Amino acid sequence: MGIFSTILNAIFPSNHPATTEAAPTAGAAPAGGAAAAPTGSPAGGAANLPPVDVGAILTAKQASSGQTLNWKTSIVDLMKLLNLDSSLAARKTLAGELGYTGSTDDSAAMNIWLHKAVMTKLAENGGKVPDDLKG
Numbered sequence: 001m002g003i004f005s006t007i008l009n010a011i012f013p014s015n016h017p018a019t020t021e022a023a024p025t026a027g028a029a030p031a032g033g034a035a036a037a038p039t040g041s042p043a044g045g046a047a048n049l050p051p052v053d054v055g056a057i058l059t060a061k062q063a064s065s066g067q068t069l070n071w072k073t074s075i076v077d078l079m080k081l082l083n084l085d086s087s088l089a090a091r092k093t094l095a096g097e098l099g100y101t102g103s104t105d106d107s108a109a110m111n112i113w114l115h116k117a118v119m120t121k122l123a124e125n126g127g128k129v130p131d132d133l134k135g
Helices: 003-011 054-065 075-081 088-098 107-124
Strands: none
8 A cells, every 4th residue: 555545544544436446547747846736536536525624634643642732734743643653764755755756855846746646646536625725
């Protein structure tokens, strides 16, 4: 299971179609790894999936975690909130899974792209993502 699949499993209910099927493959980012999120949709399209309120779930997780994490803007904090490895190596792996084509040596640009890409992919898989977090 890839890192994005682990993210889906940590947020979505276990009976949600997005967690029972393989996560869709991501499209490549524009040259230079610009902040565009990957494309791709799950089998049947997101319209057929039951909505999952990603914002509410993550806000509740943060409230019960006792940690001060800025999951709304930080991929590192989002991964920490989900009890995932947030190391640079893990983020580079996630970037590869999601089709990041920029330099993984520029971790700031990669992190910004990753956060937007993850939020977009959650929405594509049936997640209700707050408008201000969409890519």
